[in-house]
Amino acid sequence: MPSPRTARDPSRTNVAIIGMGTVGAGVARLLIDHGDRTARHAGKTIWLSKAVVRDLNKPRGIDLPAGILTDSIDEVIDDPEIDVIVQLIGGLSPAREVMLRAMEAGKDIVTANKALLAEHGGELFTRAQQLGRSIAFEAAVAGGVPIVSNISQCLSANQVLSMEGILNGTSNFIVSQMEEKHAGYEPTVKLAQELGYAEADPAMDVDGTDAAQKLAILSHLAFGATVDWRDIPRDGIDRLDPVDLQYAAQLGYRIKLLASARLIDGELELSVAPTLVRKGTPMAEVRDAYNAIRVVGDAVGPVFYHGLGAGQMPTASAVVADLIDTAVGRTQLTFQTLEYFAEGRPARTVQRDVGKLRGRYYLRLHVSNHPGTLATIAGVLAEHEMSIASVIQHEERRGASEATGSSGSEAFVPLVIMTHEASEGAASEATQRIAALPSVEGRAVRMPVRE
Amino acid sequence: MPSPRTARDPSRTNVAIIGMGTVGAGVARLLIDHGDRTARHAGKTIWLSKAVVRDLNKPRGIDLPAGILTDSIDEVIDDPEIDVIVQLIGGLSPAREVMLRAMEAGKDIVTANKALLAEHGGELFTRAQQLGRSIAFEAAVAGGVPIVSNISQCLSANQVLSMEGILNGTSNFIVSQMEEKHAGYEPTVKLAQELGYAEADPAMDVDGTDAAQKLAILSHLAFGATVDWRDIPRDGIDRLDPVDLQYAAQLGYRIKLLASARLIDGELELSVAPTLVRKGTPMAEVRDAYNAIRVVGDAVGPVFYHGLGAGQMPTASAVVADLIDTAVGRTQLTFQTLEYFAEGRPARTVQRDVGKLRGRYYLRLHVSNHPGTLATIAGVLAEHEMSIASVIQHEERRGASEATGSSGSEAFVPLVIMTHEASEGAASEATQRIAALPSVEGRAVRMPVRE
Incomplete structure (x- = not known):
């Protein structure tokens, strides 16, 4: 189906946010409070036209200009003036359907929904390519650490040989606390919940699912692999005994929930597991809810990235960078050559036994x-x-x-x-x-x- | 002067390298040995058409296809088939004149020449914009660490609040060795020269000039400043006494040659100096010839980058990433909105007293x-x-x-x-x-x- 819109307004990109939770409010704040900056970096105005919420009366901690809020997804999808949809609905459905309909209506997508990409990425990316649309997803992996663009663009001269990272901030907060305070797992999870680092049900964070989904996305990008995150051997921190943190320390190590992808004999070795990492290395010193990723390229050698993997403004920073790239036209150029999971494309790298x-x-x-x-x-x-x-x-x-x-x-x-x-x-x-x-x-x- | 070429071949970008030293040979190797990979990431062939050398008979440690080597700069500038010039001549002249002539002949530029940009950036960028050409320069700062694209694109949703970094690998190698081996400055410089980490005349590296030039370039990008690197207060490691490394260690610090830019009350505080950095922080643990940069953005918070700041293949990685971006068309889009030192543009941030x-x-x-x-x-x-x-x-x-x-x-x-x-x-x-x-x-x- 061809796009119903033929050309963008060259001086302005109109944006609708669907889903005004914490991150959505952060994105709105950057667009509204820092419109000058965003326009300077994009060379054009990025205009927040609409924000779709479920409950129009819920307080959001942000002053939105009149007429922006709506509770109708159809209203923004049917609006020919909207150029880009920031899709911040969590979960798989209706997020998937909303994204497909928005692309069919000619809109480019920016999303932070990692689970959706890990689950339906093949379908969504294939459809985007058929429709000539783009999907940007920097915020889906490692929050404010711009690892998606770094792998897709900045390190593009390299064959990535390995990536390993702390991709789940909740787990890292819990493990760091257990180590520093000599505390047990259960009370530390409670503390993490009180401080907002863990959700009421932290299962996906602490059992390795979240890290495996992120690793699958990065493995598609870096290795041209076609990985189902369920096939990644994974272990979480939910059975971690404080005594192991102490023995590891005696041996000169810290324990980190490490997601790892390594190219061995042309095959891809993938795993997510609590791992002993030698003290004094940058990875071992990653504390609290920080994320970090070490990428080794065959030309560049090791490059290490460290930053906030979650939180309102770090994630909003990634979403708005994607918005700027989409408004400028960079996302569309990158998307065409992205080694991402288009259906029917043979995997360039297979997962190692x-x-x-x-x-x-x-x-x-x-x-x-x-x-x-x-x-x-x-x-x-x-x-x-x-x-x-x-x-x-x-x-x-x-x-x-x-x-x-x-x-x-x-x-x-x-x-x-x-x-x-x-x-x-x-x-x-x-x-x-x-x-x-x-x-x-x-x-x-x-x-x-x-x- | 309008470009004599009207459109690029959509399936192929032809490249000429001017200056086949260590980095040039690395770039040639990536283009020749890994053409498939480069084509996959660019969506088109990046073809090494010519390589200009001063001495056709000098061995280069790389097998170049017949007909590529030439000793005539005019030959590549006058060749309408060449799309991009990789300008790897060091120093200011004839590098400046070659770059201007190449742009006037309709070619886009990729360069690693930091001194040239620090000195003549205003003229070169203004001319590029007048001619509708682009200059990519990832390799000019921090070698393999992609800090230029990270500041220009990945962190573009932020106002950068501060940047501090170890931008000179030679100095960091010397300081790390002095600290670890309790060695004096002079013998450590000799060791660095033997190992290839320092040049025969290391003055620009050890006296802070190199770091100040890189900091000036990053400050233009991140703050819209117009900084002459000579105005950055700077001190080198060339008068560092080993006893200070020992006292610093007693106090819980390491000494690093730190280049620093901080936004204070809307003004830019710039300095390059041997600085006491607290042990256990990522910056203090940067060893050997590695570079590192910590950027704090108002939305993303701190992001820390660490990698090889020099060397043949890390620098070539940055050059070829720029070539891919230029072949794809991303560089041209980014260049239009870059807050770089176009002449006549008022500085957005002034340097603090x-x-x-x-x-x-x-x-x-x-x-x-x-x-x-x-x-x-x-x-x-x-x-x-x-x-x-x-x-x-x-x-x-x-x-x-x-x-x-x-x-x-x-x-x-x-x-x-x-x-x-x-x-x-x-x-x-x-x-x-x-x-x-x-x-x-x-x-x-x-x-x-x-x-």
């Missing part, structure tokens, strides 16, 4: 304090070609077993092993065998280690 | 070990409204005075003072008065402090 992932591992076991236990465990590791780099085993202390949530049996003590490099397949099998040993109690904790 | 800069200071003096000395010095500071935050004065040790290069008189000991916030004017006057006291020997070392 999970068992083939390689890395070092941290193991924490609760073992019986009897002669031969360490020998048995080391023997199982050796059978799986995993060699031991270091071991921590302290003498039995009363109370230590309580901290690990075990049954409190006096005969068991914690044993921590750092391995040299091994395959995920071997590590997984060895860990399962070890956890089943009679001399091992409870679950075996296993986390990857990065230098 | 140097004396008004405010900050904390580190002072190191060599004082006579007599009663009343500290009281006299504290009195001078108080008269200039500088209050003391901390003091280090150790008992006299033999040899300590030698390390500071003083006359070795036994009666003098080092005194280190950290002040609370004060104005540069007050700090400068107080330091001069203190250095002239009979109880103070040699020069007074003064450096700003950042948290």
Whole structure:
């Protein structure tokens, strides 16, 4: 279906925001309060024409000019004067339908809806290309850190070799707090909720889903991969025991929820997991709700980005940068060459079999304090070609077993092993065998280690 | 003068490189060895048509296809098939004349020549705009760290409030080595030269000139300022004494050559100076020849960038990203709205009077070990409204005075003072008065402090 509009007003781009939550209000504030600045950077006026809300009477903490608010999505989609829709409805439906209808009505899209892109990106991007429209989505990954444009444009001379990042600010806040305050998981989640860093139901943030969706989007961009986020092996911080933060610290590491994509032998190794990261590296020092991403390109080498991954104004900053790019015409040029998940396009990179992932591992076991236990465990590791780099085993202390949530049996003590490099397949099998040993109690904790 | 070419070949952009030094060879390598990748990211072929060298017989460590090398600049400027010139001649002349002639012949420009832009940017950008041509210069600042596009595009929703960065990799390598190895300045410069991190004459790198030129370019972009780099107060690392690195470490800081731009009361505070940066912050942990920049935007908050600021392939990565942007057409769109130093345009931000800069200071003096000395010095500071935050004065040790290069008189000991916030004017006057006291020997070392 051709666009019903033939040409944009060269001096002005008219914008409608659909969904006036926190981010929407921030976008409106930037457009209204800083119109001069935005016009200077775009070379034209970016005009907030409409803002669609569900409840016209709800207070929004922002003074909107008269006539802007409406509760009718149809009104903005049918308005031929609207050039760009800022689509800030969360979830999948009606967000998907609204986006499709808006594009069919000739509008370009700016969105922050990561879940929608991770789920329906193929359909939406294909339709946009058919219609000659564009979708900009800087705000969908890492909030204020402009990683989408950096991968799509600034580092475009490179083959990206690897990306790893802290992409979920909620998890990073919780882990940083647990480490700094020696606090448990549950009370820290409560604190995060009180401070507004975690939602009432933080499941998607803390179980690795959010980071996996973001990693899938970045992997499409950087590797021309076609990844379903559900296929990314992922582990969250929701089972993280404070004792592991302490052992990691003793070994010279911090634990971070790391999303990782690495090109190995032309295949893409993907994972989201609490990971031991060596202290003193920029990634290990990322605190609070910050996000960070380290991209390694074959020409540029490592480039590290660090900033606020969420919050009203950082996210609004990303949305308005996209609006400026769309008003200027840059988004449309970039969109044409974006290696994004258009349907029917063969993936340039395929995901590597999970068992083939390689890395070092941290193991924490609760073992019986009897002669031969360490020998048995080391023997199982050796059978799986995993060699031991270091071991921590302290003498039995009363109370230590309580901290690990075990049954409190006096005969068991914690044993921590750092391995040299091994395959995920071997590590997984060895860990399962070890956890089943009679001399091992409870679950075996296993986390990857990065230098 | 109108462009003699009317339209580009939509499927191919022809490029000529002028100046085949290290970076030129890197650019050629990316274009020749990775043509598929470049074409994928640009949506068209980027074709290396010509490479201009001074000496056709000099080995270049790269196999160029037959017919590409030439020693005639005129040949590429007069060739109507060449769309873009990668201008990699160093220095001011003939680089300036070549760039002007190339633009007059209808070619867009990509350059890495920071000194040329810092010196003749006004003329070159004005001429480009008159001719409808573009100049891309990502590689001119911070090598592989894409700070130019990040400020011009990715953070365009923001008013930048401050930028501070380690913009000279040579200086950072030298300072990091001096700190880690407890080595002196001269032997470390020699090491840097042996390793290829410093040129035979490293003056422009170590005296702050290079960082000031880069800061001037970034200040034009971020603040719409019109800054002559010579007006930026600057100090280099060439007089840095290892003893100050040690005192800084005792106080919890590292010393970095920091280029800083801050918007204060609508005026721009600019400086380049060895600065005490608190350990554990990302900026303090930037080692070796890496560059880093921290930008604070009013919406996005702080964004931190870290990567390789020099070297063949990181710089080539920036040049080829610019080439892709120019081939796609993004550079031309961005260039139209760039707040760069077009002649005749009034500056949007003016440089703040140097004396008004405010900050904390580190002072190191060599004082006579007599009663009343500290009281006299504290009195001078108080008269200039500088209050003391901390003091280090150790008992006299033999040899300590030698390390500071003083006359070795036994009666003098080092005194280190950290002040609370004060104005540069007050700090400068107080330091001069203190250095002239009979109880103070040699020069007074003064450096700003950042948290």
